[in-house]
Amino acid sequence: MPTSDDRRIDKGEFLGLAVVPGVGLGLSTPTATWWVAAETDDDLRAAVRNLDAQEPRWVWWDSSTPSELVRLGTIIDRCWDVLTVHRLLHGGWRTTIGEVWATLRDLDVDDVPKMGQMGLLDAPSDADGDLDVPVRHDGHLQPEWTHGAWAKTLERAAAWAGLAVTVAEGQEKLIDARTDADRCRSTARSESLAEFLCAELAHHGLPVDMLEAERIIAEAAGPRPKTISHEDAIRAERDEVVLRHLSAPQPVNLRNPNEVKSMLRREGLDVENTRAWRLEQLRGEHPIIEALLHWRKDERIATTYGYRWMDEHVHGGRLRGGWSSSDGAAGRMTASAGLHNLPTEMRSAVAAEPGFRFVRADLGQVEPRVLAAVSGDRAFIEATQADDLYQVVADQLGVARQVAKLAVLGAMYGATTGESAHVLPKLHKSYPVAMAMLDDAADRGRQRQPVTTSGGRRIRTGSAVGVDGDLDGARSAAESRGRFARNALIQGAAAEFFKVWAILVRRRGRPLGAQVVLCLHDELLIHVPQGQAGEAAQMVGDAVAEAAFYWSPQPDVRFVADVSVIDRWSQAKE
DNA sequence: ATCGTAGGCGCC
DNA sequence: AAAGGGCGCCTACGAT
Numbered sequence: 060m061p062t063s064d065d066r067r068i069d070k071g072e073f074l075g076l077a078v079v080p081g082v083g084l085g086l087s088t089p090t091a092t093w094w095v096a097a098e099t100d101d102d103l104r105a106a107v108r109n110l111d112a113q114e115p116r117w118v119w120w121d122s123s124t125p126s127e128l129v130r131l132g133t134i135i136d137r138c139w140d141v142l143t144v145h146r147l148l149h150g151g152w153r154t155t156i157g158e159v160w161a162t163l164r165d166l167d168v169d170d171v172p173k174m175g176q177m178g179l180l181d182a183p184s185d186a187d188g189d190l191d192v193p194v195r196h197d198g199h200l201q202p203e204w205t206h207g208a209w210a211k212t213l214e215r216a217a218a219w220a221g222l223a224v225t226v227a228e229g230q231e232k233l234i235d236a237r238t239d240a241d242r243c244r245s246t247a248r249s250e251s252l253a254e255f256l257c258a259e260l261a262h263h264g265l266p267v268d269m270l271e272a273e274r275i276i277a278e279a280a281g282p283r284p285k286t287i288s289h290e291d292a293i294r295a296e297r298d299e300v301v302l303r304h305l306s307a308p309q310p311v312n313l314r315n316p317n318e319v320k321s322m323l324r325r326e327g328l329d330v331e332n333t334r335a336w337r338l339e340q341l342r343g344e345h346p347i348i349e350a351l352l353h354w355r356k357d358e359r360i361a362t363t364y365g366y367r368w369m370d371e372h373v374h375g376g377r378l379r380g381g382w383s384s385s386d387g388a389a390g391r392m393t394a395s396a397g398l399h400n401l402p403t404e405m406r407s408a409v410a411a412e413p414g415f416r417f418v419r420a421d422l423g424q425v426e427p428r429v430l431a432a433v434s435g436d437r438a439f440i441e442a443t444q445a446d447d448l449y450q451v452v453a454d455q456l457g458v459a460r461q462v463a464k465l466a467v468l469g470a471m472y473g474a475t476t477g478e479s480a481h482v483l484p485k486l487h488k489s490y491p492v493a494m495a496m497l498d499d500a501a502d503r504g505r506q507r508q509p510v511t512t513s514g515g516r517r518i519r520t521g522s523a524v525g526v527d528g529d530l531d532g533a534r535s536a537a538e539s540r541g542r543f544a545r546n547a548l549i550q551g552a553a554a555e556f557f558k559v560w561a562i563l564v565r566r567r568g569r570p571l572g573a574q575v576v577l578c579l580h581d582e583l584l585i586h587v588p589q590g591q592a593g594e595a596a597q598m599v600g601d602a603v604a605e606a607a608f609y610w611s612p613q614p615d616v617r618f619v620a621d622v623s624v625i626d627r628w629s630q631a632k633e
Numbered sequence: 634a635t636c637g638t639a640g641g642c643g644c645c
Numbered sequence: 646a647a648a649g650g651g652c653g654c655c656t657a658c659g660a661t
Contacts, residue, residue, distance in 0.1 A: 314656050316640055334641065336648065359643065362655050388651055391645085400644035400653065421645095465646070472649040479647080546650035550645095580645045580651090 066093070067113070073227050075138065075220030077209060078103065078127045083223040085209075085216025086110070089228060089345040092221040104131045111135065116248075118227045120156050120219070122383075125258035137565060139227045143384055145245075147250055149510060150519040152387030156205045160222075163229045166198050174202040193218055234515075243515030245609065246555055247399035250384055253558040256565055256575060257382035257392070265398060265409060265576050266586060270382055272369060272408035280361035295549070297361070301354045304347035305596030313354060323347075356402075364397060372396040384558065388543070389551035390516050392578050393556070394631075399579060409577075409584075409628035416624055418573070419631055420599045421582035422557065423619040424448045427467050427552045432607075432616040433513040436492035443617045445522060456485045470497055471549050473542030485489075497545050504544025505537040507560035513612050514555035518547045556618075557581060560606035567598050584628065592624045 068074055068088060075092075077085035083096040084106055097103045107128065111117075115140040119125070121373040128135060130457040145159045146152060157171040172195070193204045193215075200222075201208070209219035234243045277283075281297070284290035298313055301368070305311075309321045310404050319333045326345055330337055335355065341348045372378055380396025393399065411417045422428075427448050431439040453463035462478055466486050468477035487494045500510050507521035520540050557580065563582060577584035587595045603620045611618075625631065 226651065312657085316657085332640075334648095357643075359641095359655080361651090363643075386652065391651065392654055395653065397643080397653075400642085404641060461646075469647090469649070474647080474649045476649090477647050479649090543651090550651065582645080 066091070066110075067293055068110065068115045071137070072113040072115050072120045073224045074110065075118045075126060075222075075224035075227075076107075076542065077119070077216040077220040077223070079210045079213065079216050080127065081127055082210075083213050083216070084528070085213060085218070085220040087221035087224050088115075089224055092217045094217040094367050096213065100131055104133055107133045109133070114404055118220075118223050120159075120223050120226075122254055122381060124260060125255040126261070129255075129258045129262045134569070136252065137248070138251045138255055138319070139230075139247065140254045141223055141226045141230070143250050143254045144227070144230050144247045146385055147247055147390075147514075147516050148230060150517040152385075157200050157202065159226060160200045163226055164198055170197075170199065172199055172202045174206045183355045189199070191215075193222055199545060237515070239511075239515050242513065242612070246514035246516065249555070249559050249562060249609075250390075252562045253392070254384040256562055256578075257384050260382045260394075261379060261566075262574065263574055263576060264379035265584075266412050266415075267373050267376055267378045268408050268410035269369070269373060269376060271410065272373065273366075274403065275405050275408060276360060276365055276369070279357040280365050283366050294361075297354065297357060301347060301350045304345070304350055313351070314358075319351070356404075360402065362407070364402060368397060378409075385516075385554070389547040389554060391511070391550060391554040391580055394578075399575065403629075406631075407627050407629035408548075411586060411626050414589055415586050416589045416626060417576075417628065418585045418587055418592060418599055418604075418622065419582070419625055419628065420596075420620045420622040421579075422560070422603070423621055425553050425581045425618070426471055426549050427452075428616055428618055429472060429556060430467075430493050430497075430549055432556075432611045432613045433548070433552050434493040434496040435613055436490050436496075439490045439493045440613055440616055446619060452486075452489075455489050456482060458482055458485070470494060471546060473501065473538075473545045500548045501541035501545040502544070504540040504547075507540065510544050512548060512549055512551040512555060514552060514610070516551050516555065520544045520547075553581070556606060556610045559610045560602055563602040563606055563609075564599055567602055568595060570600070571595050596622050 073089055075087035079085070081098060081267045083094055084103065085094050086092070095106050097106050114137065117135055119138070119140060121140065121142040139157060142154060142156065145154055145162065148472065149162060155171070158168050161168050190201060193201055193209065195201055202564050204219065209215050232243070234240050234247060237243055242269060281293040284293055288293045301313060302308065302311060306326060312318045316333050320330060323330055323333070326347060328341060328345055334350060338352055372380060373426050378396060378398065380394050383393045385391070386393045388483055431443045442448050445451045449464040449467065450460050452467060453460040456463055462482055464478040466482040470483065470486055474480060503510050504520040509520060511520050512518065520543060561575060561578050561583060564585060567586055568575070571587055571594055573585045573587040573591065573595050575583065576586045583599065585599065586597060600622045603618050607616065607618045623631070
């Protein structure tokens with residue numbers, strides 16, 4: 060059997076990979092399938108590096124492989140993540156390997172076999188075939204294989220890698236046949252690498268000053284409870300600060316919105332719901348409002364970002380959570396463990412480690428600039444040349460800047476009321492191409508038709524997404540889908556652009572020792588040795604224009620970023 | 634007991 | 646200023 064070093068792989072050629080820790084690698088190009096025994100992590104790492112030196116495009120089924128590579132400390136810059144590309148091409152989110160295979164083979168996705176659906180005492184049906192081969196007689200993948208049985212032997216791992224290459228080739232063929240083939244292929248590659256970045260983000264974690272975090276938690280939630288009854292006492296104490304404002308004291312469960320509503324009614328305050336923005340309008344009417352709003356903030360930290368959250372997700376000064384490169388709706392990145400919704404008052408706890416600094420950068424006015432890029436509206440593209448796009452639009456429409464901003468955002472979100480809706484006709488007149496594109500997307504959404512982002516992502520609008528909150532029947536559900544589609548076109552394209560930026564920063568930052576530690580929709584945080592911080596900041600800014608060069612359908616749309624070097628996340632501007 | 638849904642709210 | 650799009654995560658609660 061030849062070793063990996065004997066194989067000649069053309070630059071950019073698909074190279075399937077299936078890692079079996081402690082055993083070796085299954086490998087496959089479109090023309091050959093083989094395996095390499097490697098019992099130690101060092102051997103595994105060396106084997107991958109030797110192959111990567113030939114500059115293949117690595118192919119794998121799903122994020123379990125990048126997770127394994129990152130654990131080994133291997134760095135990859137070209138890959139094709141089959142599951143990620145599937146989501147790009149077909150929409151949807153929680154997709155399984157079995158469904159990806161069935162889709163490619165034109166099999167009914169509803170027939171994809173599930174693990175364990177066969178009773179223990181049942182005889183294997185004819186469809187199951189030989190467990191040693193990955194594909195059953197009926198054409199579907201063996202569920203045992205998709206659930207890990209591919210890793211039983213290196214021979215199987217090699218076959219598994221070969222199947223991944225087969226799927227990747229099929230996906231590329233689908234892309235080649237499209238009118239937007241070049242752009243879509245480019246997105247498939249960038250989104251795949253973004254998935255690898257996700258594995259790195261999950262592994263490295265976000266630096267957290269644990270003492271500072273505990274100080275903030277203590278301020279909001281009190282000391283760390285020692286027993287259950289101690290915890291109850293702290294909770295009761297927190298509740299009491301609100302309840303003492305009642306004219307007729309009685310126990311109220313503040314965590315139950317209905318009880319809060321009737322409590323307020325007894326105090327002479329009638330509200331349809333108890334949301335913060337509505338309660339804020341009642342500030343000054345009754346002291347309990349202020350106390351209740353303050354209670355909510357403290358309760359948020361106590362329940363979601365309290366000691367339990369610390370114990371569960373922060374270890375060795377790093378906050379770690381799961382990352383996904385593309386969510387179910389429009390393709391934004393998602394993260395768990397609170398990484399995407401840390402309250403601002405907790406951001407002082409996100410601190411660079413000794414000898415390191417953060418470079419923080421966020422894209423400025425990214426949604427309207429993306430709208431200009433994807434619509435090709437000449438007048439709107441002209442407006443992106445300015446640092447402050449909204450001011451240019453305001454001057455054009457002859458309205459105040461704030462009004463122009465709300466109108467532009469409203470057009471992208473589907474706002475229908477208020478002053479922003481009033482300005483909409485003017486917006487149509489000045490920027491007809493951009494507005495027509497949004498309206499067209501909204502129409503498609505209403506009719507349950509999918510929309511496609513400029514990078515080629517298919518976004519489904521017909522499923523149960525975006526229909527909550529509408530009680531008055533089908534018409535408003537259709538409007539809700541329209542708003543969703545309208546926004547998804549922009550949000551999805553912005554997400555594609557952001558990911559190109561993120562993976563560029565990841566690569567350009569490597570010689571500087573920089574580590575991407577947070578991706579937040581339009582904001583990047585990188586952790587860098589303090590001596591390299593200035594150079595890294597320059598690089599991050601330059602990478603915006605480079606990302607635009609790779610991603611933007613229009614070469615003359617200007618994108619801007621605010622970049623700063625800081626020690627704590629709370630030192631972000633404003 | 635376990636699951637799904639709703640109200641609520643954190644962030645973009 | 647108005648209350649529109651996305652996500653994750655909390656509690657409460659009704660259905661299974």
